[in-house]
Amino acid sequence: MRQVNVGVLGFGTVGTGVVRILLENNHLLKARVGAELNLKYVADIDTETDRGIRLAPGVLVNDAFKVVTDPDIDIVVEMIGGEGIAKELILKAIEGGKQVVTANKALIAGHGNTIARAAAENGVDFGYEASVGGCMPIIKSVRESLVGNRIHSMVGILNGTCNYILTRIAESGSTFAEALAEAQAEGFAEADPTLDVEGFDTAHKLAILNALAYGMEINLHDIYVEGISGIDPVDIAYAGEFGYKVKLLAIGKDNGDSVEARVHPTMIPFADPLSSVSGSLNAVSISADAVDRMMLYGRGAGMMPTGSAVVSDIVDITRNLLTGSVGRIPVLSYQPEAIHKIPILPVDAIHTHYYFRFAAVDQPGVLSKISGILGDNGISIRSVHQKGRRSEGAVPIVMLTHRAREAAVKRALKEIADLDIVSDLPVLIRIEDENGGE
Numbered sequence: 546m547r548q549v550n551v552g553v554l555g556f557g558t559v560g561t562g563v564v565r566i567l568l569e570n571n572h573l574l575k576a577r578v579g580a581e582l583n584l585k586y587v588a589d590i591d592t593e594t595d596r597g598i599r600l601a602p603g604v605l606v607n608d609a610f611k612v613v614t615d616p617d618i619d620i621v622v623e624m625i626g627g628e629g630i631a632k633e634l635i636l637k638a639i640e641g642g643k644q645v646v647t648a649n650k651a652l653i654a655g656h657g658n659t660i661a662r663a664a665a666e667n668g669v670d671f672g673y674e675a676s677v678g679g680c681m682p683i684i685k686s687v688r689e690s691l692v693g694n695r696i697h698s699m700v701g702i703l704n705g706t707c708n709y710i711l712t713r714i715a716e717s718g719s720t721f722a723e724a725l726a727e728a729q730a731e732g733f734a735e736a737d738p739t740l741d742v743e744g745f746d747t748a749h750k751l752a753i754l755n756a757l758a759y760g761m762e763i764n765l766h767d768i769y770v771e772g773i774s775g776i777d778p779v780d781i782a783y784a785g786e787f788g789y790k791v792k793l794l795a796i797g798k799d800n801g802d803s804v805e806a807r808v809h810p811t812m813i814p815f816a817d818p819l820s821s822v823s824g825s826l827n828a829v830s831i832s833a834d835a836v837d838r839m840m841l842y843g844r845g846a847g848m849m850p851t852g853s854a855v856v857s858d859i860v861d862i863t864r865n866l867l868t869g870s871v872g873r874i875p876v877l878s879y880q881p882e883a884i885h886k887i888p889i890l891p892v893d894a895i896h897t898h899y900y901f902r903f904a905a906v907d908q909p910g911v912l913s914k915i916s917g918i919l920g921d922n923g924i925s926i927r928s929v930h931q932k933g934r935r936s937e938g939a940v941p942i943v944m945l946t947h948r949a950r951e952a953a954v955k956r957a958l959k960e961i962a963d964l965d966i967v968s969d970l971p972v973l974i975r976i977e978d979e980n981g982g983e
């Protein structure tokens with residue numbers, strides 16, 4: 546039986562999950578793959594910490610470069626993270642003709658075009674299923690299962706940490722800080738958790754999905770990103786009164802000549818299946834011409850779910866090695882010469898529904914002034930709700946709108962914020978609701 550030598554770089558949360566699956570399910574993998582997946586090296590700068598796994602003598606090393614330059618290594622599994630040494634190691638491995646697997650979405654979102662070109666030039670496979678949606682086979686679905694479809698849109702919950710935090714605030718009354726600390730303790734969060742809570746991790750994943758779905762170069766720079774750190778629990782509570790949940794969504798849509806790409810807290814109706822995705826779970830709803838709608842759901846973060854996706858790439862690549870079919874599936878889903886720069890629609894040009902909350906002085910005429918400004922900017926109000934007094938002298942006024950253009954909304958909110966009768970900056974949360982009226 547052929548032996549395929551695997552070297553794992555980084556023995557942290559995900560690296561440990563990968564090693565556990567490779568060792569504990571070794572017989573199962575052998576029976577399914579028809580090859581021996583031999584864990585030749587695990588490299589980590591910390592070789593002292595006990596990860597609860599017994600490795601054979603000589604397997605644990607502290608120099609990742611020793612692994613990528615070892616002529617016997619067939620597959621390098623980069624589990625270090627970040628855009629520094631990880632990029633150097635991956636490119637060195639590819640240039641040395643090794644197959645590479647990673648879960649590093651920050652690196653792919655920032656340098657995926659270069660890495661994909663290097664992989665094609667060197668005739669190697671580059672697997673990154675774990676980089677989006679953890680264990681959910683979203684990369685495989687877009688690249689392979691939906692290959693015959695024109696994809697209209699992808700709307701997803703792609704960050705386990707944010708979804709965990711929003712769920713804990715809504716359902717257990719936890720504070721933001723408590724919920725984040727729990728997510729970190731579970732191993733969901735990035736080494737720098739601002740990547741999670743400010744929406745950048747979700748944007749990394751959306752940049753990857755848009756490239757795969759639309760044949761565009763990976764473009765992180767033009768994605769509109771707003772995280773959850775500014776979310777006030779009161780808006781989560783009001784959302785519930787209107788039949789909405791607040792989720793951090795990644796939204797990618799084909800608009801013909803351009804692509805919509807945005808990440809922001811969004812209100813979605815209880816009837817939308819995404820609204821019941823809780824905790825660290827992820828889900829993506831895809832709309833495409835042949836399949837109509839398809840949804841994927843599963844654990845988006847954590848040691849074993851993410852490890853599962855990494856092992857699926859190791860196995861795909863091993864099968865390609867065994868059958869001489871490396872390079873069968875283009876790294877970025879399209880043939881390199883068919884990948885183009887496609888513009889991302891500026892967020893000011895989008896049309897959607899909105900939730901606003903104003904802190905207004907409790908006096909006659911306030912409502913008519915606010916609604917007058919909205920009307921002058923062509924924004925049609927769906928409903929208005931005056932809530933109980935929240936702070937001394939200020940009354941929360943909550944409004945839901947029909948579909949409006951973002952540029953007009955921002956202009957109107959600026960005019961309203963400048964009124965003497967309005968204290969605090971108005972709160973804006975976008976709504977994705979097919980039944981929200983035109």
Ligand SMILES: NC(=O)C1=CN([C@@H]2O[C@H](COP(=O)(O)OP(=O)(O)OC[C@H]3O[C@@H](n4cnc5c(N)ncnc54)[C@H](OP(=O)(O)O)[C@@H]3O)[C@@H](O)[C@H]2O)C=CC1
Pocket residue numbers: 554555556557558559560588589590591607608609624625626627630648649650651675676679732733734735736845846847848851
């Ligand atoms: N955690 C999750 O649920 C998910 C993570 N990912 C991605 O997976 C990757 C790994 O994440 P995660 O496992 O959480 O991160 P961890 O921080 O838990 O693991 C990274 C490991 O790499 C080690 N390391 C750092 N520098 C080197 C080096 N030069 N050589 C060898 N080892 C090194 C770190 O050691 P030390 O701690 O001492 O610095 C640490 O043990 C990231 O790209 C992340 O974005 C993707 C999906 C889910």
Ligand SMILES: N[C@@H](CC=O)C(=O)O
Pocket residue numbers: 676678679703704705706707733734735741746845846847
């Ligand atoms: N930090 C990420 C890990 C998986 O990609 C998350 O919370 O989803």
Ligand code: NA
Pocket residue numbers: 674675676677678679680681682683684854
């Ligand atoms: Na995945």
